[in-house]
Structure formats: structure tokens, C-alpha cells
Amino acid sequence: MITDERIASFINSFNSDYDDTVTAIRKEAEDSGVPIIRAEAGEFIKLLMMIKKPKQILEIGAAVGFSAIFMSRFLIDGGHITTIENYEPRIAAAKKNIIRAGAADAITLLEGDAHDILPTLTGDTYDMIFMDAAKGQYSSFFSEAIKLLKKEGILICDNVLQDGDVLESRYAVTRRNRTIHERMREYLNEIKRNTDLETAILNIGDGMSLSIKKQ
Template sequence: MIVDERIVSYIHSLEKTNSDILEKIEKEAHEDNVPIIRKEMESFLRVMLELKRPKRILELGTAVGYSAILMSECIEKESKIVTIENYEKRIPIAKQNIKDAGKEKVIEFLEGDAMEIMPTLQENQFDFVFMDAAKAQYIHFLPEVMRLMKKGAVLITDNVLQEGDLIESKYVVRRRDRTIHKRMREYLEVVKNSKDLETSIVPIGDGITISVKK
């Protein structure tokens, strides 16, 4: 927890009720221990989508389809979402949830490794990217993500502060988490210092970055 738990609880108490399908998916995700975006992240996404009004959205990490469906409820009718998921066990669940939400025409669901799929996509086509996939892969995803983003496009990356562990020495972090720790620090260094991005690190949820392509 990187923000005082009482503050987080208070913020959650102010949130509006989601659509029935999102409430159902959220309940099932919590029961099955499937990670989905936090309530404060939902609100942030909604605000950013309202501000940006994107026509083409790329999501890396569909999981069970929760965030893709949430975003689909916030965009204009002609807008589209492309979402990529590699974890076989979650793919059929995500497909069914997207179908149950009636969003099959809005959300294009691509199955497979994002590092294999992204090079097949046309460059400069997305004006909004939400990255919430394997954290150790963010640094590897970034060059392709940049290629796919239009000038002025927004990139939001979730879970970048690792429950606060990111500020710890690598020797304090559990051995099995050291690769993620190293690569996430590298990712933050790159997005903060890239001449092609303007980036802010925001300590909401488990920490996010919001970047704009210059």
C-alpha cells in the first residue's frame, strides 16, 4: 500500500456503482483471485478518456476483460479498443465477458504474446494506450508501444511502484522479485528521461505513469 489505507477506503466509499456486467465481473474476479484495476484507477481512466476522447485504444493485458469493458463504456460509438492477452486460462473468460457485455464490435480481442502481435499492427494508429500486463515486460513492450502511438497519444502504465517495494534496495526485495524490481526501475528511468515522452509518476493505486508522446 503506497497511500494511507484510510484515505483509500474513503475514496472508494465515494465511487459510483458500476454497470451490472462490471459488478458481476468484479465479484467473480475477487472470488477467483484475478487481479483487476483498483477503484481509484477506474476513476482515473474514466477522467482521462473523457479528456482525451480517443478513437483507437490499445490495451496490453486483458485478463478477464474488466478494464477493456470499462473503457468501452466511456468512449464514443465509433471508437475501438484492441486488447491483447497471452494467459490461456483467462482468454475464454475474457471472451465470454466481452460477449456478455455486448461489446464484441467495439473490443477486438487478440490472443497471444504482445511482443509477437504488436509488430504486426500498423504504426501511429493509437491515441490511447493502457498497459497492465506482465510488469517485467514493460521495458520490452515500450519501443513497439511508442511505434504504435500517434503524436499526442497518451500512455498509462499501471502498477509501477510494486506496493512501495520499488524504493527498496534490490537486496531487500525477495530474490524471485528482483528481475521485476530491476526492470521496473529501468522502465521508469526510460519513460521519465525519454526525449519523445513527457511523463508523470502518480502515486494512486499501486502507482501509475501517465505519458504523452511528443
């Protein structure tokens, strides 16, 4: 973890999930090694939702549905979340969790590879996009994601600092992680340089970027 583990634990001692079902789904995901948003990242997203009041949210990377269910608790009336997942066992778990959390009306789960699904969605639709899929693929989702985002919509990307690896020289990173390291650096450059966006890179959780699509 990039932030000292003790600081994160201290911050999270003030945080709690919205309700018992959300807490239970978090625990099950963590116990079975499914990567889900960290509590402090959830707090940040919650506050952004309360400020921005997004009506249409798109998530890339549902896993077992935890973050979509968590976000559904802070949706405004008539708000909706569309989330995408391509890994069959997680799709099945997400479906079950969404029903169990009473969130079936608020969340649509699209099954398949986001590379295939994103071009089929209607552009200029989403007030908020949460990118939380394979880290090495962010760049390949980016141009479609930007088309789908409304003006003044926000794009949040999780895990952009890769447990601190992204800071290191490529030679200090294990060979296995070098491609992701290189791609994530390129991606951060891409979103910072894109003139349609204003972007901040934040040391929250595993690193998050927050962008707004300019008018």
C-alpha cells in the same frame, strides 16, 4: 498498498462501477484472484478518456476483460478497444465477459503474446495505450508501443510502484521480486528520460505512469 488502505477505501467509497455487469465482473475477478485495475485507477482512466476522447485504444494485458469492458463504457461513438492476452484460461473468460457485457462491437481481443502481436499492428494508430501486463516486461513492450502511439497520444502504465517495493533498496526486496524491482526502476528511468515523451509518475492504485507523445 502504497497509499494507506484506509485512504484508498475512503476514496473508493465515492466510486462505483458503471453498471451492474461491470460490478459483477469485477467481483468475480477479485473473488478468483485475477489481478484487475483498482477502482481508483479505473476512475483515473475514465476521466482521462473523457478529456482525451480516444478513438482507438490499445490495451496490453486483458486478463478476463474487466478493464477493457470498463473502458468501453466511456468510448466515444465509433471508438474501439484492441486488447491482448496470452493466458488461455483468461482468454476464454474474457471472450465470455465481453459478450455478456454487450461489448463485442467495441472490443477486439487478440490472443497471443504481446511481443509477437505488437509488431503486427499498424503504427501511428492509437490515441491511448494502456499497459497492464507482466510488470517485468514493460521495457520489452515499450519501443513497439511508442511506434503504435499517435503524436499527442497517451500511454498509461499500471502497477509501476509494485506495492511500494520499487522504492526500497534491492536488498530489502525478496529475492523473487528483485528482477522485477530492477526492471521497473529501469523502465521508469526509460520513460522519464525519453525525449519523445513527457511523463508523470503518479501514486494512484499500485502506481501509474502517464505519458504523452510529444508533437
